[in-house]
Amino acid sequence: MNSQMVADNNGKPNAGAPPKEPLVLYENVTKSYGELEVIKGIDLALQAGEKLAMIGPSGSGKTTLGRMLMTLEKPTSGRILVAGESLWTMQTSSGKTVAASEQHLRRMRNHIGMVFQHFNLFPHLRVIDNVMLAPCSVLKLSKEEARERAVNMLEKVGLAGKLDEFPSRLSGGQKQRVAIARALVMQPKVMVFDEVTSALDPELVGEVLEVIKEIAEESDMAMLLITHEMDFARDVADRIIFGADGRIVEEGTPDRIFGQPRSERLKSFLKRLE
Numbered sequence: 371m372n373s374q375m376v377a378d379n380n381g382k383p384n385a386g387a388p389p390k391e392p393l394v395l396y397e398n399v400t401k402s403y404g405e406l407e408v409i410k411g412i413d414l415a416l417q418a419g420e421k422l423a424m425i426g427p428s429g430s431g432k433t434t435l436g437r438m439l440m441t442l443e444k445p446t447s448g449r450i451l452v453a454g455e456s457l458w459t460m461q462t463s464s465g466k467t468v469a470a471s472e473q474h475l476r477r478m479r480n481h482i483g484m485v486f487q488h489f490n491l492f493p494h495l496r497v498i499d500n501v502m503l504a505p506c507s508v509l510k511l512s513k514e515e516a517r518e519r520a521v522n523m524l525e526k527v528g529l530a531g532k533l534d535e536f537p538s539r540l541s542g543g544q545k546q547r548v549a550i551a552r553a554l555v556m557q558p559k560v561m562v563f564d565e566v567t568s569a570l571d572p573e574l575v576g577e578v579l580e581v582i583k584e585i586a587e588e589s590d591m592a593m594l595l596i597t598h599e600m601d602f603a604r605d606v607a608d609r610i611i612f613g614a615d616g617r618i619v620e621e622g623t624p625d626r627i628f629g630q631p632r633s634e635r636l637k638s639f640l641k642r643l644e
Contacts, residue, residue, distance in 0.1 A: 391454055393418040393592050394560055399448035401434055408434055410616040416594060421586050423595040423607035427639060430613045432596045436562040440484045441475050452481050483558035487565045489545040491537040498533040501552045523551040527581050543574035547581055560592040600643060604628055612636045
């Protein structure tokens with residue numbers, strides 16, 4: 371299923387508007403591990419500023435799509451483009467297409483942020499130092515500028531009072547909010563949130579989802595939200611994709627996906643959640 375379309379406010383194709391170049395574009399992307407094909411020829415477009423939620427059963431390939439965008443997994447075939455530029459290949463000076471160099475991948479990663487299921491904070495660094503590290507080492511900001519940016523982001527996620535704490539002294543929800551601040555401080559064009567509440571105790575889920583919801587409402591950054599939280603997807607997403615068995619089965623507005631599912635696979639998935 372190809373996700374490239376221009377839609378009006380009702381989610382219907384707007385034939386009169388010129389198509390926008392997507393910020394992120396998957397073109398016939400596949401991913402196999404040996405003989406196991408987990409992504410089966412997916413076409414998917416994410417527009418600048420769009421909040422796109424991906425839902426589906428475990429093993430449907432959602433996380434793999436996010437990891438390929440973050441350059442943590444390489445597609446077996448197909449292309450992924452970010453801001454019109456190929457992620458996994460590049461052009462030589464003679465015009466030949468070759469595999470992306472590490473330098474090319476590093477440059478492309480600067481456009482993309484990702485928050486994982488597990489927080490991946492450096493335990494020996496204070497909260498403020500965890501958030502400052504990448505702006506200093508990757509963006510080459512001065513310590514003063516990096517600290518100012520980090521403090522602002524930690525305030526945004528409600529952790530202004532935890533700057534000097536070590537991760538071991540934080541709750542799971544607080545650790546995940548630090549991870550969100552750490553990704554946001556790089557000012558990416560697109561953020562991938564990969565099941566960010568799945569490792570949290572149930573009572574901590576709400577605080578993290580509320581932070582992401584506020585960021586989505588305030589920011590014009592594109593977001594790919596891989597989630598099993600259906601109410602969250604309904605509230606935050608502009609568009610929802612339902613995937614199963616490595617394919618996109620259905621896509622549409624939250625009202626359409628949850629209110630008028632068309633495929634038996636989506637109907638069955640939603641029924642199991644009731």
